[in-house]
Amino acid sequence: MTTAGLANTVACDTFISAIHEDRLSYFGYDIDEFMQQxxxxxxxxxxxxxxxxxxxxxxxxxxxxxxxxxxxxxxxxxxxxxxxxxxxxxxxxxxxxxxxxxxxxxxxxxxxxxxxxxxxxxxxxxxxxxxxxxxxxxxxxxxxxxxxxxxxxxxxxxxxxxxxxxxxxxxxxxxxxxxxxxxxxxxxxxxxxxxxxxxxxxxxxxxxxxxxxKGSLHGGANERVFDMLEEIAEMGNAKTYILEKLDSKEKIMGFGHRVYTTVDPRQIYLKEMANTMTLDTINSQWYTLSEEVEQVIRQEKGLIPNVDFYSATVYHVLGIDKxxxxxxxxxxxxxxxxxxxxxxxxANRLIRPRSLYKGEFNQRYQNIEERVGKLYA
Missing domain, CATH: 1.10.580.10 (Citrate Synthase, domain 1)
Known part of the structure; x- marks a missing residue:
């Protein structure tokens, strides 16, 4: 039996970090501890x-x-x-x-x-x-x-x-x-x-x-988030933009998570920082647009913002190229x-999973002159 994307598959034991009940901890220290201190x-x-x-x-x-x-x-x-x-x-x-x-x-x-x-x-x-x-x-x-x-x-x-x-x-x-x-x-x-x-x-x-x-479904998502915010700023209406994307079945970067269900705890602090850093500045539009997008996605899809969403605004305000x-x-x-x-x-052991073969068996080798060709576009 296979699980798409290895979802919910436990691949190793670790003492380093844990995600439990939508909380993140490092060696038993909840990230709230680090943020508060x-x-x-x-x-x-x-x-x-x-x-x-x-x-x-x-x-x-x-x-x-x-x-x-x-x-x-x-x-x-x-x-x-x-x-x-x-x-x-x-x-x-x-x-x-x-x-x-x-x-x-x-x-x-x-x-x-x-x-x-x-x-x-x-x-x-x-x-x-x-x-x-x-x-x-x-x-x-x-x-x-x-x-x-x-x-x-x-x-x-x-x-x-x-x-x-x-x-x-x-x-x-x-x-x-x-x-x-x-x-x-x-x-x-x-x-x-x-x-x-x-x-x-x-x-x-x-x-x-x-x-x-590097992949856009992993770390590259925050770059795509700011691309989206810039497009919305040019278009002028967050709700219309998002609804058009959803109607065309396009993925909205910065939302949803494989593990968290109710909240990405990291996002709470990044949103707070984005608000603090943009308040009463020329960059306030990015926080405002982000909030508008979050509201539309929550209403239409019930998805939560993840760590990539508000980090895009924080990094932009710090003067970092997207x-x-x-x-x-x-x-x-x-x-x-x-x-x-x-x-x-x-405590090493070679990580070598198996795959579930879905093709044919017992194929017979033929001389090239006897093979029926397949045309490829």
Missing amino acids: DAEFEEVVFLLWNGHLPNTIEYQTFLTTLRAQYAIGEAVESCLRIQCRQNLHPMSVLRSTVSLLGVFDKEAEQTDDAAVYRQSLALQAKIPTIIASFCRLRKGLDPIEPNPKLSLAANFLYMLTGEIPREIDVKALNRALVLHADHELNASTFAARVCASTLSDTYSCVTTAIGTL DLFTLIFAMSRVSGWLAHIAEQKK
């Missing part, structure tokens, strides 16, 4: 990789080690410059550049626990620098050297503009990173664990995950991928 993203990364929140000494050591890895080096930057000349989607650039990090890492083929942890630090630290550098290079601007005195969220925003970011912007990005850090066995995480189960290297596992995240939205997702989710890769390797 304004937890730093780096604390959550430490938790995902170590299974406990750090004490003061552990945290300072972790931050120092992580921030020392921010820089990507001239060789990687040169490759980014070349990719800027190509007609490439930014997710393809990120995928290829992360793979390239493995080429320059002399210990890339080492798979012991200590090596995987060092590789994890490098990937977590360098992905924001890759994204910010690419963003500037394709605009004809020089990359900005990372600032090891800044948090991961603050440093990323600094590398985009060269200016120390506003506190509200750092808080918004930090919250988004915390909310996206891990999400049970989503498609990209599952892909990473499958790759890890073959005993492949860490860089290959993360590259596999990035390729999976085709980079999915890369911000990756900048956070790599923390979860790396946790799952390490967990998979500790």
